[in-house]
Each structure stands twice: as structure tokens, then as C-alpha cells.
Amino acid sequence: xxxxxxxxxxxxxxxxxxxxxxxxxxxxxxxxxxxxxxxxxxxxxxxxxx
Numbered sequence: 001x002x003x004x005x006x007x008x009x010x011x012x013x014x015x016x017x018x019x020x021x022x023x024x025x026x027x028x029x030x031x032x033x034x035x036x037x038x039x040x041x042x043x044x045x046x047x048x049x050x
Contacts, residue, residue, distance in 0.1 A: 023049075 021038055028036055 019038060022036075028034070
């Protein structure tokens with residue numbers, strides 16, 4: 001008799017989606033007029049107010 005538990009099956013991988021760039025009519029606030037991209041914000045905490 002083999003009491004070993006069956007090996008767990010790995011979870012299916014989910015497709016990685018890229019976030020769309022943040023664009024709008026109002027522009028960026030509190031950036032000194034600089035337009036930012038998602039690449040500029042990578043690794044930073046960002047608060048979005050809709």
C-alpha cells in the first residue's frame with residue numbers, strides 16, 4: 001500500500017496583460033507640467049483619483 005499523497009497539480013498560468021497608458025483631457029496634476037508614462041511610474045506607489 002502506498003499512503004503517499006498524489007503530487008499537486010500546478011495552477012494554470014494566467015495571461016499577463018499590460019496596463020493601458022493613462023490618458024485624458026485633464027492632464028497630470030502636481031507634476032510641474034511633465035507628462036508621465038507608466039514606465040516613469042514603475043516601482044512607485046501611485047494614487048489614482050477618478
